[in-house]
Amino acid sequence: MPDIQSTLPTIGILGAGKVGTVLSRLLLATGYRVLIAGSGSPSKIALIIDVLAPGAHATTAEEVARDADIVILALPLGKYRSIPAHLLEGKLVIDAMNYWWEVDGIRPDLNDPRVSTSELIQSFLPASRVVKAYNHMGYHDLDEGPTPAGTLGRKAIAIAGDTPSDLAAVATLVNASGFDPVLAGNLRDSIALQPHSELFGANLTAEGVQDALTRFPTSERGREVAAARAGDGVAGLSLA
Amino acid sequence: MTTGPLEFGLNTFGDVPTDHAGRTLSDAETVRLVVEEGKHAEQVGLDVFSVGEHYREGYVDSATPVLLAGIATATERIRLGTAVTVLSTNDPVRLYNEFSTLDAMSNGRAQLVLGRASQTQSFPLFGYDIADYETLFEEKLELFMKLQREMPTTWSGTVRSPLTEQTLHPQMRPGGIPTWIGVGGSPNSVIRAARYGLPLMLAIIGGEPERFAGHVDLYHRALEQFGQPMQPVGQHALGLIADTDEEASETWWRAWEPMVTQMGRERGFYPPTRERYELELASGALFVGSPETVAQKIVRMTHELHISRFDLKYDIGGLPVDARARTIELFGTRVAPRVRELLAVEQHESQSQSQDLPTTHPVHPIGATHA
Numbered sequence: 001m002p003d004i005q006s007t008l009p010t011i012g013i014l015g016a017g018k019v020g021t022v023l024s025r026l027l028l029a030t031g032y033r034v035l036i037a038g039s040g041s042p043s044k045i046a047l048i049i050d051v052l053a054p055g056a057h058a059t060t061a062e063e064v065a066r067d068a069d070i071v072i073l074a075l076p077l078g079k080y081r082s083i084p085a086h087l088l089e090g091k092l093v094i095d096a097m098n099y100w101w102e103v104d105g106i107r108p109d110l111n112d113p114r115v116s117t118s119e120l121i122q123s124f125l126p127a128s129r130v131v132k133a134y135n136h137m138g139y140h141d142l143d144e145g146p147t148p149a150g151t152l153g154r155k156a157i158a159i160a161g162d163t164p165s166d167l168a169a170v171a172t173l174v175n176a177s178g179f180d181p182v183l184a185g186n187l188r189d190s191i192a193l194q195p196h197s198e199l200f201g202a203n204l205t206a207e208g209v210q211d212a213l214t215r216f217p218t219s220e221r222g223r224e225v226a227a228a229r230a231g232d233g234v235a236g237l238s239l240a
Numbered sequence: 241m242t243t244g245p246l247e248f249g250l251n252t253f254g255d256v257p258t259d260h261a262g263r264t265l266s267d268a269e270t271v272r273l274v275v276e277e278g279k280h281a282e283q284v285g286l287d288v289f290s291v292g293e294h295y296r297e298g299y300v301d302s303a304t305p306v307l308l309a310g311i312a313t314a315t316e317r318i319r320l321g322t323a324v325t326v327l328s329t330n331d332p333v334r335l336y337n338e339f340s341t342l343d344a345m346s347n348g349r350a351q352l353v354l355g356r357a358s359q360t361q362s363f364p365l366f367g368y369d370i371a372d373y374e375t376l377f378e379e380k381l382e383l384f385m386k387l388q389r390e391m392p393t394t395w396s397g398t399v400r401s402p403l404t405e406q407t408l409h410p411q412m413r414p415g416g417i418p419t420w421i422g423v424g425g426s427p428n429s430v431i432r433a434a435r436y437g438l439p440l441m442l443a444i445i446g447g448e449p450e451r452f453a454g455h456v457d458l459y460h461r462a463l464e465q466f467g468q469p470m471q472p473v474g475q476h477a478l479g480l481i482a483d484t485d486e487e488a489s490e491t492w493w494r495a496w497e498p499m500v501t502q503m504g505r506e507r508g509f510y511p512p513t514r515e516r517y518e519l520e521l522a523s524g525a526l527f528v529g530s531p532e533t534v535a536q537k538i539v540r541m542t543h544e545l546h547i548s549r550f551d552l553k554y555d556i557g558g559l560p561v562d563a564r565a566r567t568i569e570l571f572g573t574r575v576a577p578r579v580r581e582l583l584a585v586e587q588h589e590s591q592s593q594s595q596d597l598p599t600t601h602p603v604h605p606i607g608a609t610h611a
Contacts, residue, residue: 018425038428047465050425051458078371102360102507105371139425140447195508202510 019139146178284572355422388416
């Protein structure tokens, strides 16, 4: 029998707050090795991790970026420029962040209907492969929601990215962590998972997520996004 | 060692209600109503009455210490607190002056919960950037606790002018007034409360409250690590009590649904569904129901979260005045006695089964100062 630990990728998590600790627990529970870092030294989060995500390895952001196979971004979006970009070169990076003005402050750059925030992250990490996931479900639903594959009423997480192989890797991770993955198009389309979309904050089955994605282009927000993008001289959403 | 009795508090944000005819009360009428409700809370035997701090339409609690002073002169026993004081946009010196005055006026009944609050209008209003939140809170907490614990005070930092051998008047009682830290789920905030040895108020307004058991564990472990004595944990929750579960559920939904819809519009999430609401009632964070339903749920919290204080926020915008009064009445006369009765039975049973196992964590009495 192969050692399961050695066959699974090591997951790194940047951000040891509400979302980071919940994701750590979900992934540890399914056998992944998890490295996690907060904004300061590892000693600042050692007790937090010991109690809220026992088994995860609290370390520096640099070590997380260097040693993990897949890195999940779970820090406040407004602080994305603190991500050690050069250490993430060539890596699969999952963007679980959202613009939340009550934390990030008023930031028009993070609330632009023309550009999804994951596109922004992708341009900050040009040598990484960014996939959007784990962002639209509230952290308490993430915490309470995981169930084994095939469970009736299993909740779903939408994922969006530009490369099929990366989407497949993230889909495997989402499934392992207790949720049905639902493909939601490319990074540009991931604006349909952001605040002001029907999906944002929703806790739905795969069918429900799919329906919400289908409705997005005709929703108020969808039309706003399409209009802004058309005015920008760029074609509208490819979701419809 | 056993804990002291569970304490019961009411929280108000000064939400503007409606009257019998469905008319929305004026701001001034609501201010006077809050004072009356504070008196009512004392009459039905509740332990604490706490007022929030908000700066937006539909809430009249912006001058928290003024409201509390009004209630102080109209009451004799009930303790007077906040839910919560937005420390980051207050001047700690001003805050000290206000609350030392309130404490003197009320003959030692003042207390505080310091936190960020879920609303952030005070930041732009007073010229602060929400992005500086951490520094503002950290420095101001340091100064405020220093003022309470060391007088004269010498302090310097980046968020206000320095103090040199400063004495403030009226002086607080030795050690200061009970000061809690309110947290909404951030593990860092839990650690900060423990570092200062301050009691922890968990604001749980959505999802299953049991999720916070890890935070309580983290808090206890951190207190230990910082060499601080054990401190109480409280829970702030939203709810309404009526004669039947059905009446409570329908009345709350009519006010809660539009409020959460509005919040969602501002923050970018969609309106709550009825299904979601039913779940919040059954196993989630809302304490909406008959006295028996709410009492049973509070007892469950004492087990899951080891709380020794339970605060119910009884007002949300548009709720009829009568429904608020009925909640206060039933919370004091039916829920609190019923919870105490249930806990006494449990304690008796566990004592007759085993002399060794305490049912809850040992804590200091709530009224104690936390010097």
